Amino acid sequence: MIKENLLKIKQSIPENVTLVAVSKTKPIEDLQEAYDAGQRIFGENKIQEMVDKYDALPKDIQWQMIGHLQSNKVKYMAHFVDLIHGVDKLKTLVEINKQAKKHNRIINCLLQARIAKEDTKFGLTFDEIEAVLSSEKITELQNIKIVGFMGMATFTDDELQLSEEFSSLKNFFEAQKAKTVLKNCNLEILSMGMSGDYQLAIKNGSTMIRVGSSIFGNRNYNL
Numbered sequence: 001m002i003k004e005n006l007l008k009i010k011q012s013i014p015e016n017v018t019l020v021a022v023s024k025t026k027p028i029e030d031l032q033e034a035y036d037a038g039q040r041i042f043g044e045n046k047i048q049e050m051v052d053k054y055d056a057l058p059k060d061i062q063w064q065m066i067g068h069l070q071s072n073k074v075k076y077m078a079h080f081v082d083l084i085h086g087v088d089k090l091k092t093l094v095e096i097n098k099q100a101k102k103h104n105r106i107i108n109c110l111l112q113a114r115i116a117k118e119d120t121k122f123g124l125t126f127d128e129i130e131a132v133l134s135s136e137k138i139t140e141l142q143n144i145k146i147v148g149f150m151g152m153a154t155f156t157d158d159e160l161q162l163s164e165e166f167s168s169l170k171n172f173f174e175a176q177k178a179k180t181v182l183k184n185c186n187l188e189i190l191s192m193g194m195s196g197d198y199q200l201a202i203k204n205g206s207t208m209i210r211v212g213s214s215i216f217g218n219r220n221y222n223l
Contacts, residue, residue: 002030003037005215013209017202020064022194022212024049028056030216035061043085043210047073054080066210068122071095075102083108085150085191085210088124090132093144100143108147110191113172115165116154123151126172133180141184148189148207149173153197162200166192170205 009019020043023031031042031053040060044050045067054063054077062082069084071092078099087093087109100107111132114123124132129149132138138146151169153162169192177187191208193201198209 001217002033002215006034006037006039009211009214012199013202016207018189018208020066020191020208020210021215022066022210023053023216024067024212026212026216028053031057034215041082043212047076050081051076074099078105078107079103081107083110083147083189085110086112086122088112088114088122090135090137093132093141093146094137097141097143106143106145108145110148110150110189111146113149113151113169115151115169117161117165118154129172129176133176133182133185138182138184144184146182146185146187148187148191149176150191152194153192153201159200162197163204166201166204166206173205 013019018041020041021034021039022043024043024045035058041062041064043064043066044053047065050063050065063080064083064085065077065081066085068086069092074095084096084107093109096107096109111129112123113129114125149169151165153165156162170190173187173190180187189208190206191210192206193209195211195214198206198211201209
């Protein structure tokens with residue numbers, strides 16, 4: 001079923017949109033099935049779980065950290081993580097840079113923008129993102145690369161509200177892309193959209209979607 005679900009999703013999205021298979025809480029067997037069906041990009045939200053899966057699965061997988069990130073956990077994944085989605089503090093970028101340097105790597109990062117109307121979402125305001133990108137400290141971080149922004153919309157069925165939230169980030173992304181000239185910043189990824197709203201996110205400019213339940217079925221909260 002996983003193979004069929006992946007095929008269905010890939011056929012429904014444009015070629016320029018990257019599919020991240022959100023595999024958090026899913027057993028290694030499910031990830032292997034998705035891998036055998038051609039999926040190479042997986043997203044996890046707990047570092048220890050991602051480390052265990054990295055150790056067990058083929059090494060050509062690109063692992064992405066999609067959950068809220070605690071700085072003291074970065075060291076456990078710095079040797080292999082391909083992209084970190086939810087960076088919402090300059091302090092976290094400094095720690096990622098420190099750990100990446102130990103492994104002689106450059107780690108790709110997305111700054112998380114707060115676009116939802118809900119109070120429970122993490123993320124930076126647009127003004128705060130601009131402050132990060134214009135800070136003197138950011139120019140010193142040679143082992144990270146800011147490759148775009150990530151945003152999570154409000155959990156709602158109101159498509160008009162969702163479109164407004166997605167398009168606000170798209171417009172901000174394009175504005176920053178046009179004026180940001182940092183050596184360690186190349187804004188090319190706009191990560192918006194999950195199982196319930198990814199089609200709407202794509203219509204509003206998303207280039208990366210994070211899909212879990214539509215591939216693997218409902219999440220197992222007992223793991």
